[in-house]
Amino acid sequence: MTQAPTKITFFEFLTPLITSGMKTITIRDEAESHYVPGTQVEVFTLEADKKVCEIKILSVEPLQFDEINEFHAQQEALPLDELKRLIAEIYPNLNELYVISYELI
Numbered sequence: 001m002t003q004a005p006t007k008i009t010f011f012e013f014l015t016p017l018i019t020s021g022m023k024t025i026t027i028r029d030e031a032e033s034h035y036v037p038g039t040q041v042e043v044f045t046l047e048a049d050k051k052v053c054e055i056k057i058l059s060v061e062p063l064q065f066d067e068i069n070e071f072h073a074q075q076e077a078l079p080l081d082e083l084k085r086l087i088a089e090i091y092p093n094l095n096e097l098y099v100i101s102y103e104l105i
Helices: 012-019 070-076 080-090
Strands: 007-010 025-028 040-045 051-064 096-104
Touching: 007 012, 012 040, 012 051, 025 070, 070 080
Parallel strands: 007 040
Antiparallel strands: 025 096, 040 051, 051 096
């Protein structure tokens, strides 16, 4: 059995949204979909690998790019058009995504 991941990285500009509790989901590709609900994960910045906080994974669910909506944008604490642009930039031409819900510990 594979070990559940214990670390997740975010762009530095997103970390204040996480620590404030405003950002409660992240949308990732299949390579990053192996988080396990109920586990604690350390949050680090992607750029500097600096620890920011810890979160508890609540759920991991499949999501099509076309299904990203205003509700996801609210949970990401980003405008919908910006969220879709960012996801398309990070995962070009990828429709199979996963939404990972979490809460601050």
